[in-house]
Amino acid sequence: MYDVIIVGGGLAGLVNAILLARSGFEVALFEKNSYPFHRVCGEYISNEVKPFLIRNGLFPTDLNPTEISKFKLTSTNGKRAELPLKMGGFGFSRFAFDHFLFQQAQAAGVTILQNHKVTAIEFENDEFQIIANRQSYQSKLVIGAYGKRSMLDKSRKFMNKKSPYLGVKYHVKIDLPIDEIALHNFQNGYCGISQVENNTFNLCYLSHRDNLKNKSIDEMETTTLYENPFLKSIWDNADFVFEKPEVINEISFEKKELIHNHILMCGDTAGMITPLCGNGMAIAIRSAKLLSDLIILEWNKGNFNRHQIEEKYRMHWHQNFSSRLWTGRQIQKLFGSKWSSNLAVELIKNQWVGNGIIRLTHGHPF
Numbered sequence: 001m002y003d004v005i006i007v008g009g010g011l012a013g014l015v016n017a018i019l020l021a022r023s024g025f026e027v028a029l030f031e032k033n034s035y036p037f038h039r040v041c042g043e044y045i046s047n048e049v050k051p052f053l054i055r056n057g058l059f060p061t062d063l064n065p066t067e068i069s070k071f072k073l074t075s076t077n078g079k080r081a082e083l084p085l086k087m088g089g090f091g092f093s094r095f096a097f098d099h100f101l102f103q104q105a106q107a108a109g110v111t112i113l114q115n116h117k118v119t120a121i122e123f124e125n126d127e128f129q130i131i132a133n134r135q136s137y138q139s140k141l142v143i144g145a146y147g148k149r150s151m152l153d154k155s156r157k158f159m160n161k162k163s164p165y166l167g168v169k170y171h172v173k174i175d176l177p178i179d180e181i182a183l184h185n186f187q188n189g190y191c192g193i194s195q196v197e198n199n200t201f202n203l204c205y206l207s208h209r210d211n212l213k214n215k216s217i218d219e220m221e222t223t224t225l226y227e228n229p230f231l232k233s234i235w236d237n238a239d240f241v242f243e244k245p246e247v248i249n250e251i252s253f254e255k256k257e258l259i260h261n262h263i264l265m266c267g268d269t270a271g272m273i274t275p276l277c278g279n280g281m282a283i284a285i286r287s288a289k290l291l292s293d294l295i296i297l298e299w300n301k302g303n304f305n306r307h308q309i310e311e312k313y314r315m316h317w318h319q320n321f322s323s324r325l326w327t328g329r330q331i332q333k334l335f336g337s338k339w340s341s342n343l344a345v346e347l348i349k350n351q352w353v354g355n356g357i358i359r360l361t362h363g364h365p366f
């Protein structure tokens, strides 16, 4: 019997696990893969979470990240705007960052079950039963931190809507400014590029699946992405580190139920911000801090009250994240077509407007 079981070991799962275990909770974390591993992500982390990471010894200083302080946006036909970033950010590969957090979780005493895919979560008689690899585990609380979409979501409403987006990621070697993150539009999608560790750049895009109709990924890139001259130049000049890209399908930005069958959802499982905002990772980390702080506070009152935890989490999560996710969905409409991406470029040329939009999708550093 664990106090808390966490399903999914991305940023939300690992940060919850570390904070709870450091406060004396018996925590088990289930991850279907084994660390370290690559995942589709632009790997640009907003400085919103930097003070928290440093304060808690969760900032992998050895990776020596570059400060990213400039933003470049290009439209599908290659018009561009540049903007100094007020808050800025830094870049780590998820391969390295998640592995570092996994080690911190181990050190904090979390029981980590790798290669354990959770296939069922049942709630009965005020406790949970979790099934993974045909074994059963019990806990008082369950945190759902299994990312964008999973079979575990089959009874959640957002699953009724098919999601048309796929994500593709590469690591490349290329000669580009190291303090800049660029976002390049193409028809029905956009592609980010920024530096991670080891003088490597992350090249990652989100595309509508219509672009892939009767085409391979390669063909989609040469026909659709190459229409933006900046993207063609990147593909022409980059050395690709992976043999083949990391790809994920069915990325959903729909509203999700925050608490389902008493499972407390966190990170992307609670709701995913559109990637162009560049702060899904910050939201995953911040929502994990919010949730674990609340669990610690309520638990330490000595009289465990599930209803209190659920109600307070619902209230604080919506206060912190609902409007950011909504704004992200609206901004995404300015991407992926010629006229709208040119409009976005014109808007971003005005620094006041550009930084105003960024402010609406980011929180204050904490």
Ligand SMILES: Cc1cc2nc3c(=O)[nH]c(=O)nc-3n(C[C@H](O)[C@H](O)[C@H](O)COP(=O)(O)OP(=O)(O)OC[C@H]3O[C@@H](n4cnc5c(N)ncnc54)[C@H](O)[C@@H]3O)c2cc1C
Pocket: 007, 008, 009, 010, 011, 012, 013, 030, 031, 032, 033, 040, 041, 042, 043, 044, 045, 046, 116, 117, 118, 119, 145, 146, 147, 148, 150, 152, 166, 167, 168, 192, 204, 205, 206, 251, 266, 267, 268, 269, 272, 273, 275, 278, 279, 280, 281, 282, 284
């Ligand atoms: C194309 C793209 C680009 C992006 N670029 C950026 C960016 O530049 N900056 C940024 O801040 N954010 C970006 N994001 C968003 C960011 O990747 C996510 O918001 C972040 O990874 C959320 O973390 P998480 O912990 O909630 O989920 P995840 O990181 O997805 O972790 C979920 C974990 O759960 C595990 N899991 C799933 N199902 C099970 C199961 N049944 N049993 C056990 N384990 C399970 C998975 O293996 C995974 O390790 C991007 C997203 C996409 C799609």
